[in-house]
Amino acid sequence: MAKGAQPKRPSIHDVARRAGVSAATVSKVMHGVPTVKAENAERVFEAVRQLGYRADPLASDLRRSKRRIIGAIVPELESEFFGSIVTHLERLAERRGYTLVAASSGESEEREAEILRRMEDWRVAGVVLAPVRDEHGPAGEMMRAQGMTGVMIDRVLSDKTFDTVSADSLSASAEVARELADRGHRHVLVIGLGEQGACVRARLEGFRRTAEALDPQMRIDVLLSESSVEPLRGAIRDYFSRGERPTAVFSLFLKGTLVALSEFRRRGWHCPDDISLIGFDDAEWMQVTWPSIAAVVQPVERIAAHAMERLFRRIDGETGPPMARLEPCRFLVRESIGMPRQERRQGPKISVVET
Incomplete structure (x- = not known):
């Protein structure tokens, strides 16, 4: 390597060679396709970690109308509950090759709506929303009107459009x-x-x-x-x-x-x-x-895990009626x-x- 040259950025083919799978399999794993064998998915994740692989967001944006960005909106970031929720969501998003952008509504439905408008302008792939009030508030109506992909968490029971995940x-x-x-x-x-x-x-x-x-x-x-x-x-x-x-x-x-x-x-x-x-x-x-x-x-971790699972399934094109999940507490x-x-x-x- 010439003096001062930057190391080559690992590619999806490098990950495939390290994991012993095809580039198509790597792509499926990074997009959260559930049909990949568990052992192959684990090898891919380990190769990603070892190589420091990151998906090229510019190349991805040229091939799709949505960016590899997940939005998260919660009432506040200061509380241990919502702070922990965002931490888990971020980890799960990055594992799939996405970036999480989180914002606080500050318990204001007006601010909640403004954040949603910004996320729609950014063409986020999907949104995890903990609404200010409940699933019947203006945020849910805006997401439905804009045709956004999303999952609602915490202050919700069930919804006619979006999957919901809450504590019981x-x-x-x-x-x-x-x-x-x-x-x-x-x-x-x-x-x-x-x-x-x-x-x-x-x-x-x-x-x-x-x-x-x-x-x-x-x-x-x-x-x-x-x-x-x-x-x-x-x-x-x-x-x-x-x-x-x-x-x-x-x-x-x-x-x-x-x-x-x-x-x-x-x-x-x-x-x-x-x-x-x-x-x-x-x-x-x-x-x-x-x-x-x-x-x-x-159950913060389980709420985040099931919310992201449902969101990625919807991003990948899964259809069908929305699911409502209640997680047990201790x-x-x-x-x-x-x-x-x-x-x-x-x-x-x-x-x-x-x-």
């Missing part, structure tokens, strides 16, 4: 209700954000329906804020200041769990001696704080759950309940 929030919340009822709780405060969101409705319905079936006398108070965390923080403070003393709080979202715990500590209450606490979504701080906070853990019973003071006895061990 209803069943998970039902398990929380059973745990609290079994321990003798008869007054529970449920707090949440985004009353119109499909997942919030499912979580609330799952808890309320199960709790009322187990104990018709159980009192369930609900505080929901549509706009932001701060109004909810004020509502919780006012609620306790009126003298309300539930024996447990169930937060339907991660930030709400922290808000509730902060209010407990401001008032000098301790979990679980004075009040029990359960949160939807888990975070590292919930595991290392004392007492550790009970949590419903959403309920981690930790130290923040106890029995009401008047019914307390030796507490149960930490357990994991599959829902």
